[in-house]
Amino acid sequence: MKLIIAVIKPFKLDEVREALTTVGVQGMTVSEVKGFGRQKGQTEIYRGAEYTTNMVPKLKLEIVVDDAVAAQVIEMIQQTAHTGSIGDGKIFTLEVTGAVRIRTGETNETAL
Amino acid sequence: MKLIIAVIKPFKLDEVREALTTVGVQGMTVSEVKGFGRQKGQTEIYRGAEYTTNMVPKLKLEIVVDDAVAAQVIEMIQQTAHTGSIGDGKIFTLEVTGAVRIRTGETNETAL
Amino acid sequence: MKLIIAVIKPFKLDEVREALTTVGVQGMTVSEVKGFGRQKGQTEIYRGAEYTTNMVPKLKLEIVVDDAVAAQVIEMIQQTAHTGSIGDGKIFTLEVTGAVRIRTGETNETAL
Amino acid sequence: MNRNTVTGASLALLGGAALLIAGPALAQAAATVAAATPPAPVPNKGDTSWMLVSTALVLMMSVPGLALFYGGLVRTKNMLSVLTQVFMIVAIVSLLWVTYGYSMAFTSGGTGPLAPFVGSFDKLFLKGVTSDSVAATFSNGVVIPEYVYVAFQMTFACITPALIIGAFAERVKFSALMVFMVLWVTVVYFPIAHMVWYWPGPDALKATPTDVGKAFSWGVLDFAGGTVVHINAGIAGLVGCLIIGKRTGHGKEAMPPHSLVMTMIGASLLWVGWFGFNAGSNLESNGVTGVAFLNTFVATSAAAVSWVLVEHLAKGKPSLLGGVTGAVAGLVAVTPASGYAGPMGSIVLGLLVSPVCYFFCTFVKDKFKYDDALDVFGVHCIGGIVGAILTGVLAAPALGGQGILDYTVIPAVLPKTPYDYVGQVITQCKGVLLTLAWSGIGSAILFVLVDKTMGLRPTIDAEREGLDITEHGERAYNY
């Protein structure tokens, strides 16, 4: 199995999620993160004190999928999360050696 | 070493943590996440506008452990986080190639 | 490529980030997490009800880097995040099998 | 706040009181005086205290009240934009008020054709207003310091435009909005206030019966601003949200309120402050002020309860947002009626208004697909209309109302003739239509004008990023 980590722009979540369900992804785990990269953050000014944070709000999706569909899932994310402007984010893939469904104790593919 | 990622129901945290200490787990890192899966979220209604979010609040535990105890840890989590109802969550295992304790610079197993 | 997961003390973020840019790290993803480990949390008291949480606020940095620079990055983090007191945190390394830049579709090293 | 139909009674009472206090010896003396030229009335310190408090309460309705009520309902990224808009509208309008607004609204327009629609510039920069000058109330011979009257009325001018912004929250440019508001109060609010509320006062009316605003001359009853404030702002909001268009993502993305806690705080402060708004509109501190206060309380309670019940039936769950929205609808509806109705009539009014507003905030809005983000039209315009019309019914003494006082005699009295339900309701409807037309058309012209010249809407990216950071360079929360 593969763990697909995708960092995307927050407002893209719904689109991506719907797209993924079409390719049979049944679940994912989402966290709010701050991203640091080429995209620069907005400048904040408080009584003349200026802060330009390079931290941009992003969403991180963690999706564990069967090896078979991994490529398709990645492509699907790349397409739906894409806006073409700096800061669209990244997709990383890692190897998962085991999975368990807590409710049933099922393991590996069947646990997803 | 293994990185064990467990997504569980929030109110189960204390139970799981206590259980893990009994098997010698000395640390873990916890994040608040939103889970998407079979379990459906509650419906919210604001002046007649209905939102049924499929995002359910969960906790994600990241625990790096010695290969030797990995299986035991997973089993322990599966048992203590278990309620039997949909949405109990998952446990994923990944391979960790290195670990460092920032304070001391110790590496690998000794860093945990 | 490697995924470097570093759990550090929150106020160390800026220092670490600046240090990393010097070694050419162009991006990272940061999440607020709660850490459980040797370091004990502060005691909170509300009308005599005492809570000693063992959960300490930390920041988790996820950085995907080219294998070549991984070692250097880890060392750099270890040095800058270091205070010498309990709770400085950990650095874990995992193998990354693929990377994609959503904006351009570039893959692997070029995607970072 | 328009020809109060009640306080004549209490005036008589007070007149009597004076005599009683002074005792026989004085009684005839007083009589003599009355026979001769009556002495210039001086303010009663009790009235002055109440009006000072009422003024502060109405400011509290705007900031922080309304700002929080609205702000809690938007998404985090737009919280500050709402707070800033309300806060700065209050600041700007108050400056316009003392420079020319008060003069436009509350001086006689003279005898020209415009007189029924707008006042003169005689009191530009408050010329002639001193710490000794006084303003009339609704009781013969009862006055308050003019500075206090200026300040009290100012708070009404400040909150009305602030009400509008809810309709197109989360998608408007700050600078353009401020320009719009300057124009709007000048062209729409000040004239409407003059039309509905301007009169020379109970002692002068008999001498110059025609020196009154248009709606006033028809006999429209609006105790505290159902037409001038709520219908006026409500229709302007609808026009605005139609011209500005829907929020990006509307209907697609979930847009839940970011903090119902703030909304509840705001609603509560609106409730508390509204006593200054309604009971303060009696301009003095007597038994009628008491009934206006009580009406304001129970109409609100009734509307909160009925909204929650309707919602309970329709959606199965009673919600906080439902309760507070109902409360505000009740406050809006009782505004024109507060000094005319009785407590039981006010409860009925409250029970009725919520279902109607609920219907507009849900079904009607869904059906016609306009994005009145915070239901300014559904709650304020509709609630105001319900209240304005029913005021014509509930004012009837037979229904526990206070009746409509006849000011052609001094001191004013309740007419012997039976209460004319049909006639008064028709009159009320005329007032409603006048407001809808003037404000609807005026607002439309101004919105288009500002949109064409400055542009009302930020870029989609800016809107997506959130107005707090793009328009104001700040974030509401950095937890």
Added chain:
Amino acid sequence: MNRNTVTGASLALLGGAALLIAGPALAQAAATVAAATPPAPVPNKGDTSWMLVSTALVLMMSVPGLALFYGGLVRTKNMLSVLTQVFMIVAIVSLLWVTYGYSMAFTSGGTGPLAPFVGSFDKLFLKGVTSDSVAATFSNGVVIPEYVYVAFQMTFACITPALIIGAFAERVKFSALMVFMVLWVTVVYFPIAHMVWYWPGPDALKATPTDVGKAFSWGVLDFAGGTVVHINAGIAGLVGCLIIGKRTGHGKEAMPPHSLVMTMIGASLLWVGWFGFNAGSNLESNGVTGVAFLNTFVATSAAAVSWVLVEHLAKGKPSLLGGVTGAVAGLVAVTPASGYAGPMGSIVLGLLVSPVCYFFCTFVKDKFKYDDALDVFGVHCIGGIVGAILTGVLAAPALGGQGILDYTVIPAVLPKTPYDYVGQVITQCKGVLLTLAWSGIGSAILFVLVDKTMGLRPTIDAEREGLDITEHGERAYNY
């Protein structure tokens, strides 16, 4: 708010004042009048203003004050449930008040056996109350508009049941709770208000000395509601939390307050609003109102300081929650004493109440293991008892108190006889016991009744998920 023992003095003063203002010529005139039938008193506009403000202030205590004070202490997932409960209780009870509550509490029960316990239905739907009708104060010949009195007392009826909910917060069904509250105010609050506060007024008492409430007839002193409001709500809360049971996870899971900021805002607004509650209970605006105001201020300060000190000694750290909890305890304790004690006595009262409440909120609660979630019993019932009893001591003129006025003479005067400490303290204890018994038993019956019929407690899953989403279908925050 019960036979005020002070204002006789100020009455004399005012009487004198009237004469002075009117001068000799009038003096004898007035005298003559007095000799003949005294003229019907009319309200002073200064008094009316103050009572209108006080009423608004007490509403502010409930919403947003109390709602935030309580809401901040629960977990995020139950925030809205607390806000909704408080808001809707206020709405519902105010409607009951004007329909039958006022009549039950503040009309004469006639001569029947029930008369000392409850009033009549003569003023059902406020029958007979008009903008001209007046209510008595504690000074002979001083009255306020009855509508204002109705509204002022209404706010007390609204906040008392709202206080109860803190004891079983985070684990009660909304609908069942509302039903309980309707029954509770009817069976418990209205009668107790009648027993402690009903009297025909200073001018009528001499003629009908027996036409008073039970506790009143004993001579129980409760200036602003130590028994009627705080002990009453506090014991009801304890009974409720025992019958409903502990929160799921209580003692196991950490349940820290989700926002002490909201709790601090609430406590501050309670403090500010409480001036309307206590000083407003004097029903007029004079020197005694001033001392009641000052007492309310300094007792609160003293209690905040002593709580923080105790906590500092016991736990090593002075906390915000400690400070504000102490402040509320001080406000509760000074409530019955506010118009009787002097500032120094009030400070002593404040210093004493916090350690006692602290002891109950920590040791006693831990020992007996009841889950009084927000310490309604520990702060309101215990604090109320401390205040009620010490009022019997602090009212003594020798201790800077205002003494107990003798209303059997007109105008009322301070009796020549020395102050009876023992006797008054015993009387106070009788009042406390009556309240504890009536409310404790009455509440127990009603809780069981509602629990058996509708069920008071949500499912464990619903409780775990949080009442906001399961009971109301909303989330407090969507940051």
Added chain:
Amino acid sequence: MNRNTVTGASLALLGGAALLIAGPALAQAAATVAAATPPAPVPNKGDTSWMLVSTALVLMMSVPGLALFYGGLVRTKNMLSVLTQVFMIVAIVSLLWVTYGYSMAFTSGGTGPLAPFVGSFDKLFLKGVTSDSVAATFSNGVVIPEYVYVAFQMTFACITPALIIGAFAERVKFSALMVFMVLWVTVVYFPIAHMVWYWPGPDALKATPTDVGKAFSWGVLDFAGGTVVHINAGIAGLVGCLIIGKRTGHGKEAMPPHSLVMTMIGASLLWVGWFGFNAGSNLESNGVTGVAFLNTFVATSAAAVSWVLVEHLAKGKPSLLGGVTGAVAGLVAVTPASGYAGPMGSIVLGLLVSPVCYFFCTFVKDKFKYDDALDVFGVHCIGGIVGAILTGVLAAPALGGQGILDYTVIPAVLPKTPYDYVGQVITQCKGVLLTLAWSGIGSAILFVLVDKTMGLRPTIDAEREGLDITEHGERAYNY
């Protein structure tokens, strides 16, 4: 709140009023009386009501107003430390006030050399103050209950030290700070209040013209506390932040406000409460109170607008923080002028003060690199100075001001002599310098004293961890 220069007019007015009300018969009677020993004046219930309300409003300025305004600007981890400091300062100082502060500030110092600087201990523990004793106002023959005056003035003593803490927020030990504040009010505030505000009242001044505070004797005008409250607190804050030093990480780490929402709520409540502060300082409820109220409103609006404009030009974006900071600057500046200036003068004052404060909060602060965390110096001290000096100009009748009343005649009148601009401005500057010197030096000594003995600053680790958890053992939010 110092020799009010206006109300003579309204006094005459009122005097007249009395006659008119009483009619001829009484007129001569009254005359006779006047000829003979004038009767002891009694409080007017309208004045009493207003002062009670004003007192509550000023408390609301401190808690929750100021606490939230400040608290929202710090980082989450220090939120509770700010709230606790403000809340407990109010509590402690109010206790000191009734025990000895009122006596030190508002009793005659007799004839000794210290008399111009501090009062006596005659009213220790409020000895001699009863519900019948009265305090003078600025109108001959007009008084209010002394208890009310004590309470009103108390709220000023409570908020002033609380203002200071903003300068060294996020880095001070709670216990040490409390000790400092006890010393500070005793050595700095009570004396300065005496110097600027103590006088025997309009009726007694003629007899004992020298029985006044130092600054008062110079003729310094400070209607509501520009010097006593704002310059005083502002300079103390600057001294404090210099002695305590910068926050750890200052200049390196970003320290954005954790909740501008709280800051906006606080600013709004400050605005609303400030009407009690400024208009309440007239001590009665008349036309001058009205103009003071209106001035307070429009100066604030003008300053909010001008701050946003300046910011817009300098940084390109109008911000909420800018708007509310400007509003507070305007409130500060109009404080000394509120009862002397006219509305148009107040607008000018508001427009001018913001740019000056903005300059100090940005350029000056950056240049001299002191860490005045919440700009107590930049807004309160500088704004206070601007206001204090311009009061000397704006009081001129020619500029719509109210003029300076001559109390050497009874009843007081406006002098025939032309208004002396230069002289008055110089006088104002003297008052400013006296305050800067006394408070600056006194504060420095006390800060060093406490620092050397108890230590003012927590450990760096504690500071880093946050004062909420390390000093108070709590967290502000547990979402």
